[in-house]
Amino acid sequence: MPGLFQPVIRTTRSLVAALCGLLVVSGADARPHRVVSLNLCTDELVLMLADRSDIAGLSPLAADCTLSVLCLSAQGLPVVPANGERLLGARPDLVVSGTFGADRARAVAGTAGIATLAVAPATTLDDVPRQITTVAHALGQDARGASLIAAFRSRLRALAMPVTNEAPRAVMLDANAYSAGPGTLADSVMQISGFRDAGSGARLSLERLVAEPPDLLIRDASPAAPSLAEAIADHPALRARFGRDRMAIVPGNLLLCALPQSLDAVALLEQARKALPRGHS
Amino acid sequence: MRTRGILSGPTPWLVLAVVLCGGAALAHGDVSLHVGQAVADLWAGRRSAGAIILGELRLPRLLLAVFVGGTLGVSGAVLQAYFRNPLADSGVLGISGGGALGAVLVYYTGLSARVPLAMPGAGLLGALGATASLLALSGVRAGPGLLVLAGAALSSLFASLLALTLNLVPSPYAAYEVMHWLMGSLTDRTLHDVAIAAPGIALGLALLFASGPALDALTLGDEVATSMGAVRSGPFGTQTRIVLGVALSVGSAVAVTGTIGFVGLMVPHLLRAQTGNVPSRLLVPSFFGGALLLLIADWLTRLIGGATVQIGVVTALVGAPVFLWQVLRLRRSAL
Amino acid sequence: MTMLRGIDIGVRSGTRALLEQVTLDVAPGMLLGLIGPNGAGKTTLLRVLAGLLAPSAGQVLLDARPLSSLPGDARGRAIAYLPQSPELAPGMAVADIVALGRLPHRSRGTHREDARAIERAMARTGVEPFAHRMAGLLSGGERARVALARALAVEAPILLADEPAAALDPAQALGVMALLRDLADAGMAVVIVMHDLALAPRFCTHLSLLHDGRLVASGAPSAVLTDAALHDVYGITARRVGESVVPWSRVS
Incomplete structure (x- = not known):
């Protein structure tokens, strides 16, 4: 995009x-x-x-x-x-x-x-x-x-939001179901957007993700070139659990390097935060 | 006597074991689940966490383990009887590799997203191409050595073509997915994957089960089998039906799970003595034996290393010794 | 009345003629011995009669219908074929092997019929004592009888057997020949390829003598095995003991 x-x-x-x-x-x-x-x-x-x-x-x-x-x-x-x-x-x-x-x-x-x-x-x-x-x-x-x-x-x-103990939890789903976690740019972007990062950097179990879902699941846009690694984000179990309003799409290129443009990701996450259903925001 | 019922022999025990292991696979996973509640939710169409985990994550995994394992077991039993070679198996002979190459070609170029059933179709074509090359290279009545040699050459050719394809396609992740295709995996598959594989597996298995009498007759040699009308030559003959049955079922299976080795080699070997060495009696037990083996192997992969251990690693660890044991037996009988 | 008839059969392999203009009839009640020196074309003729080899000239008729027009299992029910060195899966039990003879009937026969045919075949060949042993553990003679039992279990009106007594000791060979003669006397048509000139004239009702792919003589054993034929075709002289012919010396 x-x-x-x-x-x-x-x-x-x-x-x-x-x-x-x-x-x-x-x-x-x-x-x-x-x-x-x-x-x-x-x-x-x-x-x-x-x-x-x-x-x-x-x-x-x-x-x-x-x-x-x-x-x-x-x-x-x-x-x-x-x-x-x-x-x-x-x-x-x-x-x-x-x-x-x-x-x-x-x-x-x-x-x-x-x-x-x-x-x-x-x-x-x-x-x-x-x-x-x-x-x-x-x-x-x-x-x-x-x-x-x-x-x-x-x-x-203008964009920064405080992270409180009641702030919504988010997980960034990377390729091969790895989560972003502490020490990553995605983690920093999530915090500035007012989310608590629930990811650990380890590979996520889809079962656990469905059983103990964060308030928001962040994923990359669907790639033009198919791969199994990125197809995981399209798994029907995730679609069924998170639906449209608890899944945010952040283009991966915004989170690869820390640049002024990374603030676009912050803006996207804040939009997603406003759209979260009651009980999750 | 020939048509001893399904209820005798190892089949009932294998079915019982598959049901128990399958039930355990549904009940246990990364998170603990109230299975009764999950089933009720699933039945009522409620999208609770339990229903999603059971229906969208554990069920596809279970179904693929059963049907892919069954396919590999039956195709191994058929190939061993048809080639009259205890080392024959869709993996050893390169048929799985051909199927995986076909699937990789249509998946990573994006063709499978646009054309329905492109994946099993390409798996079928790849497996057919592999089998045709094998028959052209070694012939049906090649000695066990020549057949396995031709299969080994084809397997490594397909593996390298597959790796090359993964390096050339646009996705940066593709090159790292070579393990999925060469070692196989049931992790995070979907019901859609099950639906993709099911038609080819069902059709292929129907052809293979129907070939039972021909395989029995072949134990008496080609001429006697032909004289009894149990084996037919020609474009719609026995060979065509067996090759098509193997290519359809194995091609569809590997298109979804990648190549899982040694199942087709091990399962018939372990069950043969219990079925009186009659090839047609080995087919149904091999289905459930293959299913059971993959269910156990899948459980072991989760036990060993979470989602990152490929299931083919486990089957190869158990299967390679069985293969070597067979080689030793062949050597002893040749002396 | 099942009748197998070969008319003007020719078989070529490359430029070499394996069989030329062979015509013969096989009728119920016949035990026809195909004899002749090595390379005369006996086995080739047997395979043509069994429908396993398509002749390059002439045709085989089964009850006036071309054999090649018959579906495989119908042909399998009419003609049982026993090759010279039958293959038996070493791990299979004898009873299971004999049962394979019922394969051509799988769409017609009832299970009870199958079981009776298998029992009869095993009783006639005397393989019952080791019915549950694996084929790989049997002696050569036992294996030959199991293979014959499998062919008999078909219960076809025609039996074609390639040297069924060749691998057997004298007692067993006599037993098998007597069995084949009994089958012929009971109304079966039996064709066997054989070399043993002592046994052939004693048990066969008819003999056909092949030489270099041609049928040299056909008819009653005494009419076929003349001194002249033995001299010209086999290049031997022989002595006679009853009907039996005992090869005595080579003609230089």
């Missing part, structure tokens, strides 16, 4: 336009001009923060709309898979990646004397400003980062 995160993209674009003059003034030429990102989450940060002409490569996942909220903006940009040879071939002057994965490619970049930035993964929405600041600074786009953070903070303030 691209419509859901369209507003944020638009915001980003108008910001870019507004700050252009400012950048030219402060734009010392130390700013990297050939940025390669090796990780989906850094792809999205780079797409929001860097000038498009400065992006020399993104990971293959950036253009996949089931995973990336900025898949449309990623189209047309070069794809660089995380292997040393292809990475050097892109002639980067800055390599941005996560702290996990692509170790060899990063090592190659380091040996070749290319600047690298490894961004620790964000598991709560609180991490979003820190990540934006770090990446924006490395890209030489501090001002753009600051205004993105300001916009994020004000939307977060």
